[in-house]
Amino acid sequence: MKPFTTIESVAAFIDEDAIDTDIIFPARFLLLLDKAGLAKHAFHERRHAPALKQPFILDRAPFTAAEILVARKNFGTGSSREQAVWCLADFGIRCIIAESFGEIFFANCFKNGVLPIVKSGDELKEIREAAGEEQKIEIDLVDRTIRFQDGRVMAFEVDDYRRDALLNGLDEIGSILRDDGDDIVRFEERQRGRSPWLHLDPQKLSTFADLGKEKILD
Structure with a gap:
């Protein structure tokens, strides 16, 4: 597993509550067990809906190279399928910031080199605004901070054991x-x-x- 220390990237904001694991990785792809190549199935219905007025956020530059995903409430709820995290990691997502997470999805993130951060209120609003302005955001796991382009710094919480595992690229x-x-x-x-x-x-x-x-x- 690739160690996580510091990343700097634009953040793709999905303005939607209750994005469950079936939205992230539809059930019909569950027979695919290899982690490599799953990115193309991430958010399949959102990316291939016939009535789309514009491409899904992860298919629009500069977010095609985003390593940070920003969401709202209850991200990753529903089925416990680990492929929901695998496909995001395969896409290149290293950090997900949301107001709340599905419990199993939250734990699976750490097992696959992805850092989930819980933020709400004004702090989440600041992150969403920076994402909308296509600003690069720095996530520093060493210092447990989020840094914005204008110099603002925001702290985040992560327990010591999981932080240590991510820093050293270790699964369980x-x-x-x-x-x-x-x-x-x-x-x-x-x-x-x-x-x-x-x-x-x-x-x-x-x-x-x-x-x-x-x-x-x-």
Whole structure:
């Protein structure tokens, strides 16, 4: 997973509440399990609706290269599908700022290198205005700040464990191996001594199984 420290980008603002995971990644694409290439299916109905008066925000320059997505209330609610985060990450989105998130979607963001930030009221309004003016916004995870082009600085909250994982590009397995790797090694060493058959080479197990069959046949 790519480490997240600081990004600077225009922000694409989707002026809509309750964007659920089916809007982000429609159910008919769920058979696609490879993370690469999912970006083309992100917001499929919003991007391909026949009555569109203008292209969807992520299909309009300069937002085609946006790394920051800004939304309103209840972003990512509904189904727990992790592909909703995968397709956004594949598009290049590294940070999502919204008034509130679906709980599972919020957790999945951290597991896939995407930083979700909760902002509301006047602060969210400032971010939306900057997005509408196509200003670049800097997200600094090291300092936990949002910086605007005019020099304004806004703090945001993220818990220490998740922040550390993003800074180091670690998913849950990576964090466990880093923090508990020594304990895992010691456990396996004890287990190897107590239950050596659990650690036999598969080829040897196959040989033992064949010998067992021969004894039974005899």
